[in-house]
Amino acid sequence: MYDIAILWDWIAFAVRWLHVITAIAWIGSSFYFIALDLGLNRDIDGPADGEEWQVHGGGFYHIQKYLVAPEAMPEHLTWFKWESYATWLSGAAMLAVVYWVGAELYLIDPNKADISIFTGILISAASLGVGWVIYDFLCKSPLGDRPTTLMVLLFILLVVMSWGYNQIFTGRAALLHLGAFTATIMTANVFFIIMPNQRIVVADLKAGRTPDPKYGKIAKLRSTHNNYLTLPVIFLMLSNHYPLAFGTQYAWIIAALVFLMGVTIRHYFNSMHARKGKPNWTWAVTVILFLIIAWLSTQPGHDSYEQAEARALTPYEQRFASADGFDEAHDIVIGRCSMCHAREPVWNNMQWAPKGVFLETESDIARHARQIYLQAGVSHAMPPANITNLPAEDRQKLIAWYRSGS
Secondary structure: OHHHHHHHHHHHHHHHHHHHHHHHHHHHHHHHHHHHHHOOEOOOOOOOOEEEEEEEOOEEEEEEEOOOOOOOOOOOOOOOOHHHHHHHHHHHHHHHHHHHOOHHHHHEOOOOOOOOHHHHHHHHHHHHHHHHHHHHHHHHOHHHHOHHHHHHHHHHHHHHHHHHHHHHEOHHHHHHHHHHHHHHHHHHHHHHHHHHHHHHHHHHHHOOOOOOOHHHHHHHHHHHHHHHHHHHHHHHHHHHHOHHHHOOOOHHHHHHHHHHHHHHHHHHHHHHHOOOOOOOHHHHHHHHHHHHHHHHOOOOOOOOHHHHHHOOOOHHHHHHHOOOOHHHHHHHHHHHOOOOOOOOOOOOOOOOOHHHOOOOOHHHHHHOHHHHHHHHHHOOOOOHHHOOOOOHHHHHHHHHHHHHHO
């Protein structure tokens, strides 16, 4: 059974690697085409809406954009869709591998909501599509012609979801789910709106009909929304590595402010690419928002030691707390790890427990049995550089304890 933990960790790594690769491809193409469209030279003759000359890799590229299509439909078209689909699918796989399989550790916070694993997973899966349904309804309503109002309403929806997730899930899972919630809207834009509209235009051209330009207009609106949502999604996906982002009671407010930072940053670059000047005030606003976030991150967001000590163990924690070798493992972790992994670390100049992982109480240690096994047992990742001199025989005791419990 213990080999499954190692294999599963490598599966999680592989899926995460795939997700990062596909996300780079999607974000890269999205940023490129937004910048290209904004920077086109439109003072040209002919049917093209604009053109651009670019140099890269030792070659020159002459790019033209047509609002509908050229008179002669090309035989070959490159469709930019699989980057988006692969990013969402790999992200969904990672959500299942890390947060559904590890729901007792990463997803559910019993101090916030006393729900079963099945209920937690059901909420996790069902909630992702809610945003798309509401957002798509708003876009197809008369508000579709009022993009600023539409973006404000979308922001309100994201704030509400941020708060809602934080009432049920761990801080880490709450921010991650908000990122997945937003990314689902973005990918659904591509799958349900942008690609079908482009297919309609292509089909009309092949049939000799004049395409309705409204399809291109709708697709561009959704693409612009995706452009402004990209940076916050990246932050939320990275947040699980930084407990300062999720380990506070105000994590949902931090997430909301991150969406505002995404808007200010993208507004600067979009304005620059469109040759409308450089609105440097956006950087001042971004810095102010970032400082507010940094301050909010210092506000407590976890139970005190006394509260954690008094909490009843979950079935998962009870399994490892009653396993053979737990007493020895407990003493090893307390003696070698808890000086850093504490609610109030005593290690020099350390203010917060690494990764937000606490290893002080019996429930703490039992809850993180798998991580202890992988980080301090099978591998020597912890303690860093073996700074607390954890001997090899103690590592074997940690391995034996985890195997007994698993």
